[in-house]
Amino acid sequence: MATYKKRRPSLYLLKSNSSAHFMMAQGFELQAQSEGSRSFEDLNRDEENQPTSKLPSFKYIHRRLLLFSVAIFMSWILVGLSVWRFQNSQFLLANQDRNTQYQKPRDRSFNMATILNGEFSYHDAPFAFIKSGALFQAPENDAGLYLSIDDSNGIPKYVAKKLADRRFYQDLSGKSFEYRKQTYEIARFTVSHRLDYAVMASNLEKQYRHSSQAQYWLKDIAKNIITPITPFPDDPEHPKLSYARLSPSGNFVYFVYNSDLYIQNVVNKAVRQLSFDGSEQVLNGKPDWVYEEEVLATDCAVWWAHDDSKLVWARFDDSKVFKEPVPTYTNDNPYDDVQYVDYPKPGTPNPEVSLFTYDVNTGALHAITQPDEETRILYHAQWLDASKFMFKNSDRASKSLSVKIHDLDSNMVTTVREIDASSFSGWIEKVQNVQVIPSKPSADRPEIGYVDVGVDEKGFPHLFYFSSVFSDAGRQLTSGDWEVTGAGIVGYDYDTDAVYFQANLQNRFSQHLYSVHISESSDKEIQTLQDPNEKNAIYEFDLSLSCRFGVKRYRGPDLPMSDAGDLGSLLQNDESRAVTQLTSNSGLIAAVDKFDMPLKNQKALTLDDGVEIDYMEVLPIDVKSTKKHPLLVHVYGGPGSHTADSSFAVSLGESLASSEGAVVLKIEPRGTGGRGWSYRSWSKGKLGFWEPRDVLNTVKKYMAMNADLIDPERVAIWGWSYGGYVTLKTLELDGGQTFKYGVAVAPVTNWKYYNSIYTERYMGDYEENKENYDQYALIKDVKSISKVQRLLLMHGSADDNVHLKNTMNLLDQMNLNNVQNYDVTVFPDSEHSIMYHNAGNVIYEKMFLWLKNAFEGKLDTLDGSSK
Structure with a gap:
């Protein structure tokens, strides 16, 4: 981690x-x-x-x-021919063509299949x-x-x-x-x-x-x-x-x-x-x-x-x-x-x-x-x-x-x-x-x-x-x-x-x-x-x-x-x-010319306690239309990490912005890097405290500022690894008030399950920091998570990094509390990156389809069937 x-x-x-x-x-x-x-x-x-x-x-x-x-x-005119300005994380590609469970969108939009089929290759x-x-x-x-x-x-x-x-x-x-x-x-x-x-x-x-x-x-x-x-x-x-x-x-x-x-x-x-x-x-x-x-x-x-x-x-x-x-x-x-x-x-x-x-x-x-x-x-x-x-x-x-x-x-x-x-x-x-x-x-x-x-x-x-x-x-x-x-x-x-x-x-x-x-x-x-x-x-x-x-x-x-x-x-x-x-x-140049690419903006807003939060905003090309848009929040948030930067990307968020009209936010909560230790040190001893609060308060403020743009009933959050942990902590804190859907991939659910060098670097010794270990550094309020419309959990069974024990322990808590509003996919013999036996393609297809269905209201009943 x-x-x-x-x-x-x-x-x-x-x-x-x-x-x-x-x-x-x-x-x-x-x-x-x-x-x-x-x-x-x-x-x-x-x-x-x-x-x-x-x-x-x-x-x-x-x-x-x-x-x-x-x-x-x-400036870099030679980099591309009449290209858009993009900011985000990393560029995505899979080389082979294959049949998918959904059709490519018409016109100038693209979805996850477009990306996985290599349209944006370089x-x-x-x-x-x-x-x-x-x-x-x-x-x-x-x-x-x-x-x-x-x-x-x-x-x-x-x-x-x-x-x-x-x-x-x-x-x-x-x-x-x-x-x-x-x-x-x-x-x-x-x-x-x-x-x-x-x-x-x-x-x-x-x-x-x-x-x-x-x-x-x-x-x-x-x-x-x-x-x-x-x-x-x-x-x-x-x-x-x-x-x-x-x-x-x-x-x-x-x-x-x-x-x-x-x-x-x-x-x-x-x-x-x-x-x-x-x-x-x-x-x-x-x-x-x-x-x-x-x-x-x-x-x-x-x-x-x-x-x-x-x-x-x-x-x-x-x-x-x-x-x-x-x-x-x-x-x-x-x-x-x-x-x-x-x-x-x-x-x-x-x-x-x-x-x-x-x-x-x-x-x-x-x-x-x-x-x-x-x-x-x-x-x-x-x-x-x-x-x-x-x-x-x-x-x-x-x-x-x-x-x-x-x-x-x-x-x-x-x-x-x-x-x-x-x-x-x-x-x-x-x-x-x-x-x-x-x-x-x-x-x-x-x-x-x-x-x-x-x-x-x-x-x-x-x-x-x-x-x-x-x-x-x-x-x-x-x-x-x-x-x-x-x-x-x-x-x-x-x-x-x-x-x-x-x-x-x-x-x-x-x-x-x-x-x-x-x-x-x-x-x-x-x-x-x-x-x-x-x-x-x-x-x-x-x-x-x-x-x-x-x-x-x-x-x-x-x-x-x-x-x-x-x-x-x-x-x-x-x-x-x-x-x-x-x-x-x-x-890549041909794809950018062929498709209408989402618009991206670097932004920051100030929370009520005076702390400024950086985030990246991804907007669909038709954002000025009269309809309201679903909102997807992508979070990592690990101590010292820095994921909201100006790198070019075509990924899950961009595919949903293009094909489903989603607005996507990538948020850097307190504890992340690039801003000196006064910002990074908020994480010290308190993993799981500031990240969900900053994510939740940033999203609330953003939605209030853009009330005419965002559909409050179609708000989702997702993350992988530490991001999966922050996703669950945010849903736990929010209790379904703001976020209606969540996707957590290979999440840590209790920091006592993770390796000592990483965990103790930030949390210190358990005996000296029991309160924060037991109060914030784990997922414990599954009844609060039960108030969201739907949750998707995914994990590789052979994850040597974040062990499957994390997800299994969470599922056990859900069973004990009769929580049933979730879907689970376990990828056999995949490790932390979830790539074994074509899992790398399948997981992105699953996330895209699941979020697409969520934004279309198809996951709002307990059994996940369409209304």
Whole structure:
């Protein structure tokens, strides 16, 4: 239930139209990788021998960017042809045509079938920078090397290209290969910066959100030799691994087999086993379920020094963690299969985490963390140079964070600073990597330092520069009533000492790229690098190591568009050959021209207690007609989340606005992100209190302001996961007075059932916060819910995240109280995203039809039949 937008219900369809899905559909999964290269010096020598195009120097580009910091050229006319302005969450798509239970609407409206049948399809070409393992890179040595897939001749293959040299093209691998007369399809592919070795995965089986099992292979590209990656080189069997990856300088492959960590030399193929106690309860180099889901957001818990000289791995001991059974049903076995997940819940034991360092050259192995730190939460780990390793951990309730440096030269661990979350009335949560700032004698900077995101005195996340890895305080670089957002820091330019970052400085619905200089003597303010007139736009950037090149992903409000090229040209919206368009959107452009698209507006209103609530308003094209419209409220509302932004979307709400004339609201209640901690901290200790009140009061006020527009008898609310919880809490609070219908998908119904790290981060210890746990952090008044016209509950039976127990417990309460005004759909063996065996299509069709029937008055009798 973490706050990085992972549970937005549109995620299922978003994947089907993103570049990641495009590659999966072809049997590929391209991973952006910052691993696999030689040293900075080797890279310089390589680049001197490569032809490059005559691009201006980066210093000139940077000066040119400053000239355009006030206003940058024309708006995004090239993005689409005569398109509407849209704001919302994520774009949706499913590729296959199929028969549905309802007909496509006539004229210029569309429904959910239109979306699921692919009318609004678009995709981005696969693209990932292949970055060296160096801490920084000179712009003149950065050719913008990247990995892509070329299917121009109908036979897809992995290729390496350079943005600085359009002539450079290296064929790396086809989508399949043969080994001992057997053909294997490639599921994942990563390559070293030298382009000499690649790691490939086949027969991949997903496990949880990030983890999987697969067979892995090492390819010598020059010799076209493929060898299995295995702990047992002489064994003909090729076992599946948790993962296999290249070290930063590309000298080693590291992998996890049966919860033990191994490394392998890419040249002589010698394998070393680093841990020996791996088991189902002890995991080395691989996070357990709760760390994968709520903290690290990856399947890997190994961190290499950039020069491949040392590594650190985390060991997770779940021997004291209670297990949650997750049965599966869709098989031919006479008995159900049951998977047991180590799943800590509030008040039960958490996993114990310890860190170990290994010197590749000497074979020396040391424990970093002390026994009393094993029960703390490891929130961050990162090498700052070849001898300094930073890690951050917190107490169990995430109230304070310790920032520690392990100095391998002295084998000492030093706590350099403590962050007390009570100073901003908040909590500690997952953080981004810090940006390493190397020493620079010409700038009178003898030591390595870093830039980190911290909370300033006004309670806003901003950039702070620490001049030494042992500094106990940083110098604030940015300030204002706005936040560093998204990926946060995205790059550092060594030549200009500028740090690039993303922020919502323009307004709370937007995100743009900015830069700031770290020099204390610099009088330069924050540089606005994009057109300041594009106040509502959402951009995401990925920069090459030197920041000379980048990928710009425009997310809205107009049609999505991704481009790659030199950063100066990207920021100027240059249409020349210096920029490569990655997006193919002819289908999307045609759909926007074919259908009347809903109108979208960013809005805010002030509640009676003076708090301003942001929301997005979606209006049907015929909103000025004399008829009154149904109202659909879409809510998520999790702490620190931010879902009402300017991103382009065509989803459930838009389909109902178009085909059923519904008005749709997307509301950001107290506790959500993007507005500083004074707004976010309303959630502290009170999950389930402010969210339903803000949603209900916002809707009441909106309806009063638009009494001539909204039909008060056709008002519905829906949400997924945390949004399902807020939906139920809102119906519970309202008692059928305002909301007549509700749809809750995979909802939490009692926070004592959810995982400990997420729940206790916001609610604290149960014994210390009993009143709020028992009063607000659960669904308890089902008699109030019985007063709505109808409720739809949906859940996946194999949900390892929000367990089916949540919905089953709610249904039991309803039975005990003779509540019967609900419909239930359980999706066999689907996990939290509900996609198994076509469930991803079915659930959206069901929600659309159910809400359509509700708005047409067909669900107003107890048995759901038409009046």
